[in-house]
Amino acid sequence: MSAMLDLTLKIWRQDGPKTRGAFKTYHLKGISTEMSFLEMLDILNEQLIQLGEEPVAFDHDCREGICGMCSLMINGQAHGPETKTTTCQLHMRRFHNHDTIVIEPWRARAFPVIRDLVVDRTAFDRIQAVGGFVSINVGNAPDGNSVPVPKVNADKALDAAVCIGCGACVAACKNASATLFVGAKVSQFALLPQGQAERVQRVQKMVAQMDKEGFGSCTNTSECEAACPAGISVEMISRMNLEFLKATVVGAT
Amino acid sequence: MSLNAEQTGSSDLVSRVPSGPVAEMWDKHKFDLKLIAPTNKRKFTIIVVGTGLAGASAAASLAEQGYNVHAVTIHDSPRRAHSIAAQGGINAAKNYQNDGDSIHRLFYDTVKGGDFRSREANVYRLAQCSTSIIDQCVAQGVPFAREYGGTLANRTFGGVQVSRTFYARGQTGQQLLLGAYGSLMRQVGLGKVTLHSRREMLDVVTVDGVCRGIVMRNLVTGAIESLAGHAVLLCTGGYGNAYYLSTNAKGCNVTAAWRAHRRGAYFANPCFTQIHPTCIPVTGDHQSKLTLMSESLRNDGRVWVPKTPGDKRAPNTIPEADRDYYLENKYKGFGNMVPRDVASRNAKQQCDAGRGVGTSGKAVYLDFAEAIKRLGQKTIEEKYGNLFHMYHKITDEDPYQVPMRIYPAIHYTMGGLWVDYNLQSTLKGLFVLGEANFSDHGANRLGASALMQGLADGYFVVPYTVADHLATSKLPPVTTDSREFKAAVEEASFRTKQLLGIQGRRSADSFHRELGHTMWDYCGMSRNAAGLEKAIGKIRELRAEFWTNVKVLGHDHELNQNLEYAGRVADFLEFGELLATDALTRNESCGGHFREEFQEDGEALRDDANFCHVAAWQFQGDNKPSVLHKEPLTFDEVHLTKRSYRE
Incomplete structure (x- = not known):
């Protein structure tokens, strides 16, 4: 059953990419435990508008955990305290009356802040653009059943492909490493027959672009896996490392 | 009240449907269409607005062919488009199950499912293309569900009696969109597509009567920018958010389509909105959106309510004898797999009769106990794991243990900008794809057909x-x-400044919520003439108040989400009136458009003598009644019959 919460929010406010930001404290009363975390922020913003203060900018869209747009550090945890949960799926029933909640944007050199809690994640797009695909033009495809894919491989490939591209892995990592994100895409195609033709080049190009974007090295502490709302395993990083090693030893032919 | 329908324009709509047998039309037409030689393609620039399934696939395909493409998205990345949230699957007439499927059957099911208000030629082409889509997606590395032998798996969806739906757990839209996104990003990497992210289209630009570009706002810097090209493709989705609460993402809006409409593109069948039967019910006034539970769940979930109104016992303690599996009892041939409009209407009827469950009484059960017993929890988890997880997160109830509570919600919009067989709107040079157009789903879309169409x-x-x-x-x-x-840029800048200058007392959100209430109460699952007239009056009043009392803070030269939102709400306030007007004008019930005055045994009663047409509305100016044009619909292949799912 629903209860009402009084909360203190400490929210990162920053006017623009080049201005200095700071935490600002807000008090909210009567927040229903049935609300989602973002609905709580909606209420705050409605109150700010009434007070003549500019509302807090934050990214969100589908509000059902699949688009990867929402992106908040909540009390130091990417997407908040629950496992396998995006910020938009987090509900206020997970908080207590009189809690103080600290809300920050993703912090990573490769994800610069645009405003308040909104960051620029286009680095992920640029990594995708160098290899996150199978080079097949429309019109060239053989019949869908012409190449059988063992069920276990298809399932594993899907386990990798469910990445929502939110960047929580980067935000959770002390080194702001993107290896879980890249590892997931590399693994998806390494596991499928359709990905074989470009297997060597794909891992080399994606890893090179990842480094170029300013993401750090893997810390091997698995914070990324713990933060990932899609439940992607660090096995993806191992597979990427193996693929990279094989590509380096065997070389691009 | 002046009934806009009286000012009917001439039927000057040229559908460009080819002559001859429907099965041969598309091949014949493809041969008749003029080509651009491979070396000339690079001389042309095409602007694609929206990067969902329709936009990403169009941008990628055109770039692969050699055109220069601009891809525009309001998101930070093309991958965020709301196609990503489609759950259940995509139809294709592969007949891999050897269960009697064919292109003709998919065509037949879709025309019937749409309650005979779609264009036969377009639907046939859709069914023809469906098989190639699966091939293309498999080749892209989309990890569809497979059988142990390595072949593709299928399941079934509402309104059909074959298994033709391909899927990837409950996240098929995500996997298809990521496939298209990969193809798009490959072209970005190759320099054939220029990507414009965080840009919102505010207008289309016509030169000598031909659409030649767009005006857009850079959402990061606030700059009003423009792009010129040789053709513009709108792939900007549907208008479900006119109802405020819907399964759409928060950013989904009608602005691009509405702005094009104001420039001359007719808007077709706006009253055809789809209300999806299985969504998580509303919990309170704070609610910002509704979440869909895929129709595919009805493959294994059974819909029921207690037989006695007001029965408050916990669902697992209600014995079988006291439950009414009303869909299975009423629709013997299709059971829980009736089309969405039928399932939604029945859920409403049960709740209106006092048999609804949950605290609000506005829900029915979707129960998996029998399926879990039959197949085991692991199998159910493999099929629907992410949906069960999502339900658990939102409601704090475990659907493996207790039945889901579900209620209908606005989901998809079959209406959209009018297009001819070439997908070109009445504005020459402007093409409209996917949910943004009107052409393929008639008055009700069958499940797993939206991904196919996009x-x-x-x-x-x-x-x-x-x-x-x-x-x-x-x-x-x-x-x-x-x-x-320059004139269009000037106009867009003026409008932006106007919104900032009002400095009233109400937020854009409060206007949007009020509009949503009006739309849902009077133009929702059940409509009548008096209610629709009332809605039109209320929308006009609200729109007038908006332009004197909206409060938008901040500036135009920065990231200003509140400003973006206010612009979208302003367009919904214009569009909502057209939707209600169309619903008032269509004096029949068909598919998702249920007019209380026209029914038979609680089912929709069509009027083919008077309404077997597409209603295409032409914009006449602010606060002026739109002019109605009619495109007659003919059914040569699938004969007009009463749609029944009882046998």
């Missing part, structure tokens, strides 16, 4: 038809320095 339009239809436009139209060089572009 990708058919983008991968397999528009690459041919755009070429014909480029080859046959006079398209003199145009730049964004031209008078027409």
